[in-house]
Amino acid sequence: MRRGVGAGAIAKKKLAEAKYKERGNVLAEDQIVQMSKQLETFKSNLEEFASKHKQEIRKSPHFRVQFQEMCATIGVDPLASGKGFWSEMLGVGDFYYELGVQIIEVCLALKHRNGGLITLDELHQRVLKGRGKYAQEVSQDDLVRAIKKLKVMGNGFGMIPVGGSYLVQSVPAELNMDHTVVLQLAEKKGYVTVSEIKGSLKWEKERACHVLDHLLKEGLAWLDSQAAGEAQYWLPALFSELTSRDVTPEEANQMTP
Amino acid sequence: MDRFSWSSGLLEINETLVIQQRGVRLYDGDDKAKLDVGAALLSTHRLIWRDVKNHECCLAMPLSQIIYFEEQAAGIGKSAKIIIYLHPTPANKEPGPYQHSKYSYIKLSFKEHGQIEFYRRLTEEMTQKRWESTPVSQPIPTGSATQTGKTRAVGIVGIERKIEERRKETDKNISEAFEDLSKLMVKAKEMVELSRSIANKIKDKQGDITEDETIRFKSYLLSMGIANPVTRETHGSGTHYHLQLAKQLGDMLQAPLEERGGMMALTEVYCLVNRARGMELLSPEDLLNACKMFESLKLPVRMRVFDSGVMVVQLQSHSEEEMIASALDSVTDKGSLTAEEFAKLLGLSVLLSKERLLLAEKMGHLCRDDSVEGLRFYPNLFE
Numbered sequence: 198m199r200r201g202v203g204a205g206a207i208a209k210k211k212l213a214e215a216k217y218k219e220r221g222n223v224l225a226e227d228q229i230v231q232m233s234k235q236l237e238t239f240k241s242n243l244e245e246f247a248s249k250h251k252q253e254i255r256k257s258p259h260f261r262v263q264f265q266e267m268c269a270t271i272g273v274d275p276l277a278s279g280k281g282f283w284s285e286m287l288g289v290g291d292f293y294y295e296l297g298v299q300i301i302e303v304c305l306a307l308k309h310r311n312g313g314l315i316t317l318d319e320l321h322q323r324v325l326k327g328r329g330k331y332a333q334e335v336s337q338d339d340l341v342r343a344i345k346k347l348k349v350m351g352n353g354f355g356m357i358p359v360g361g362s363y364l365v366q367s368v369p370a371e372l373n374m375d376h377t378v379v380l381q382l383a384e385k386k387g388y389v390t391v392s393e394i395k396g397s398l399k400w401e402k403e404r405a406c407h408v409l410d411h412l413l414k415e416g417l418a419w420l421d422s423q424a425a426g427e428a429q430y431w432l433p434a435l436f437s438e439l440t441s442r443d444v445t446p447e448e449a450n451q452m453t454p
Numbered sequence: 455m456d457r458f459s460w461s462s463g464l465l466e467i468n469e470t471l472v473i474q475q476r477g478v479r480l481y482d483g484d485d486k487a488k489l490d491v492g493a494a495l496l497s498t499h500r501l502i503w504r505d506v507k508n509h510e511c512c513l514a515m516p517l518s519q520i521i522y523f524e525e526q527a528a529g530i531g532k533s534a535k536i537i538i539y540l541h542p543t544p545a546n547k548e549p550g551p552y553q554h555s556k557y558s559y560i561k562l563s564f565k566e567h568g569q570i571e572f573y574r575r576l577t578e579e580m581t582q583k584r585w586e587s588t589p590v591s592q593p594i595p596t597g598s599a600t601q602t603g604k605t606r607a608v609g610i611v612g613i614e615r616k617i618e619e620r621r622k623e624t625d626k627n628i629s630e631a632f633e634d635l636s637k638l639m640v641k642a643k644e645m646v647e648l649s650r651s652i653a654n655k656i657k658d659k660q661g662d663i664t665e666d667e668t669i670r671f672k673s674y675l676l677s678m679g680i681a682n683p684v685t686r687e688t689h690g691s692g693t694h695y696h697l698q699l700a701k702q703l704g705d706m707l708q709a710p711l712e713e714r715g716g717m718m719a720l721t722e723v724y725c726l727v728n729r730a731r732g733m734e735l736l737s738p739e740d741l742l743n744a745c746k747m748f749e750s751l752k753l754p755v756r757m758r759v760f761d762s763g764v765m766v767v768q769l770q771s772h773s774e775e776e777m778i779a780s781a782l783d784s785v786t787d788k789g790s791l792t793a794e795e796f797a798k799l800l801g802l803s804v805l806l807s808k809e810r811l812l813l814a815e816k817m818g819h820l821c822r823d824d825s826v827e828g829l830r831f832y833p834n835l836f837e
Contacts (some may be wrong), residue, residue: 225655225663232648239641246638250631256527260628264635268632271643275677278715279737280695281679294735300724304497308804325567332535334570349738350720352805368805369762413826420826 240282247286258336264289265342276346296335296343303365310348312416313353314366314380314434317341320365360384364434370415375408380432388421388431389432455482456555459548460512462559463504465497468588476506483557496563496575499585499800501538513550515540517585522617525573526561534569536562536576558613563835575773592767600817642678643790649680669693675827693814697751699744701735703727704753707767711755715802720745720757720765722803760809761816781814782833790832 218380221230223363225344230384253260260349284290303323328335341405344365347354353369359381366372372380382397383389394405409430412418421429465471478494480503481488485688489511502676505511520537528534539559564572585710654665663671673693675682684743703723710726719724720741728735736744745757745767754770784799785791791799793808800807811831812818820831 225652226650226667228652228655229663229667229674232652232674233643233670234612235641235645235648236677239645240680242638242641246634250634253628253631257628260631263632267635267639268642268679271639272646272680273642274681276694276737277679277681278676278740279735280740282677284678287774291733291735292738294728294737297730297738298735301721303723330567331528331530334527345720346738349726349742351763352719352721353763366519369764371777405674410826413546441714 240286240351240433243282243286245289251287254289255333258334258339261289262336262338276342293339293343293346295349296339299327299349300340300343300365301367303327304365308368309430311433312418313366313370314357314417314432315367316359316362317356317365317366317432368415370417375404376412379408382432382434384435386450387435388393388429390410390427390429392427455487455518455549455560456552457543457560458503458513458515458550458552460550461500461512462513462695463495463501463502463509463512466499467498469497472498472579473572475564475568477534477564477568478503479563481561481563481567482552482555483559484561485557487551487560489551491565494572496572496579498579498588499644513573517579517583520580521614523573523580524617524620525569525575533537533563534567534768535563536569536573538562539617543589619709645678646680649678653682671738679744696743696747698742700747700751702752703741703744703767704748704751704755706730707755708769711767711778713767715800715806716777717766717768717806719803719805720767724765725751760812762809764805764809766783766806766809777810778814778817779818782819785811785814785820786830788834792830794827794828796831 231384240334246454254264265275273283274290275281275287279290279294281290300320303320304313304315305324317337317340321335321340324340325335341356341363343357344354351369353366355366355372357364357372357377357380357453359377364380378398379389382394389409391402391405391409394408395402398405409418411422412430412432415433418430418432421431471582474493474495476493477491489503490505490507491506492503492511495504495572500514500516501513502514504513509629518538519521521541523536523538526535536561537559538561542558547733558784562572564693632730646807649671656668656671673695677691706727707718707723723742723745724736724738727827729740742765745765748756748767755767756770757765757767781796784796786796788799791811793811796802796811797804797807808829811820813835815831817820819834821830821836823830
């Protein structure tokens with residue numbers, strides 16, 4: 198809607214201006230002009246900061262954490278847009294957005310094996326390996342922040358606290374509190390049985406089976422019905438690198454009963 | 455490198471292995487040692503290195519030889535390293551690979567990563583100095599034992615001073631950076647408060663804001679990374695930047711979408727576009743905000759959100775009816791299909807083929823058989 202340009206509109210505006218100035222209020226338009234000026238100043242301050250300290254952001258995970266926390270405190274999201282000053286001048290954006298790409302690719306490559314669930318440790322190792330030895334150091338905090346940003350793209354990225362660290366979920370499988378708590382129980386050995394669930398969590402058999410069936414269906418758990426004693430439900434996401442070998446998609450399909 | 459002695463590499467009683475790391479090359483000062491790449495082992499008492507191919511080739515040095523050590527970050531063509539400064543060689547040192555060296559420091563070059571953890575453990579061991587409290591059967595010569603010559607002392611002091619200066623310099627850089635950062639944040643905070651005041655006024659309609667001014671305001675918010683408090687929409691929706699971006703994407707995604715059966719998950723698009731750009735990457739929010747504008751710009755691509763929350767970009771030309779009809783055809787043809795089978799059939803990702811089957815089910819054309827063996831779809835004969 199264009200501002201009226203007739204004489205009547207001008208008169209009305211002058212009246213409004215006078216009223217506000219009387220009360221000591223500043224008009225929004227004037228503030229926008231003020232903001233534009235302040236923005237220019239800020240931009241050059243940021244440029245100066247970048248010329249002196251851009252290295253710190255790239256080199257030091259510790260510095261990045263501090264930087265992010267300061268931004269959060271004042272209500273600024275330096276990663277909101279690649280077009281933001283922070284991203285353009287400090288290069289923070291590219292660092293995290295590229296990390297986002299690498300995270301997505303690792304999760305996609307392993308999905309056939311672990312159903313879309315991976316430990317933060319394994320994700321960290323694989324991302325580091327993929328980046329090569331000449332790349333900048335990446336901390337787990339960096340990964341967590343990149344994952345938080347990926348969430349907006351609706352592909353089910355989430356983090357589940359397990360055993361002192363996290364499981365990173367990269368598929369929109371619905372996991373409620375029951376599923377989460379069973380995952381946490383399985384963390385120590387990489388597998389869990391119905392008896393263990395009944396014993397530790399004091400659940401009825403039906404509830405335990407319901408949860409385990411869901412995990413099987415979503416491809417997050419594999420069933421070892423030949424285990425001595427009782428059937429074991431294994432979570433590939435929790436297999437350590439040393440004790441597993443990579444499974445091809447074809448093999449993975451054959452393994453679900 | 456003349457501080458090392460040949461060793462069997464076997465640990466003594468009371469000596470424990472702390473960490474080992476493969477892919478380590480030794481440097482005599484700045485020069486590569488005349489050795490191959492091997493494994494570095496840290497014990498409670500010694501620093502050991504063993505050739506990876508020839509296990510007989512094994513060197514060791516007591517940790518007490520170490521004065522100070524620091525990290526050296528990786529660079530172009532260079533692995534990350536740990537530089538270790540050493541006391542002069544003790545008189546009773548056993549023979550090793552080097553008789554003499556002009557350097558009093560060595561480097562460990564980590565060609566297969568691991569330097570972070572190794573550095574951490576080395577720091578722990580050098581702090582705890584466990585070798586002092588648990589002597590091992592063979593007396594390991596300590597560095598500080600004998601040398602009293604004046605020239606030696608000066609050498610050590612010189613090294614220590616240089617290290618101290620370098621450490622102060624690094625500390626100064628970081629604290630200066632933090633100081634400057636804090637000042638910057640104070641100014642940024644002023645901008646945040648100003649923007650809130652403006653937003654409130656817009657909401658209460660104080661003053662007469664034109665559309666141009668609103669757009670300008672939004673672009674300021676975008677630049678600063680401030681959430682738009684007026685519309686509560688995600689950052690920067692409706693700015694010129696996202697408009698341009700939407701048009702670019704509309705162009706760029708045509709061919710890839712055709713290749714992938716007309717549909718791509720938003721995360722796929724994110725990776726595709728950013729890999730192509732290489733630099734000045736899009737944030738996930740940038741992508742989302744641009745995609746939201748497809749419809750209003752009447753571009754031949756649209757964004758769509760499935761019930762599961764999965765977001766996709768699809769070609770306008772690939773209508774919903776077509777997708778559902780083709781899903782029904784395939785399922786009828788094969789009798790039944792799982793998402794994985796359907797994916798293989800179409801050359802689509804499992805995620806997206808599942809969405810199509812779910813959509814067909816929602817429309818009443820398919821029904822499901824949901825068991826532990828997986829989710830399988832059948833033509834709906836209940837109509």
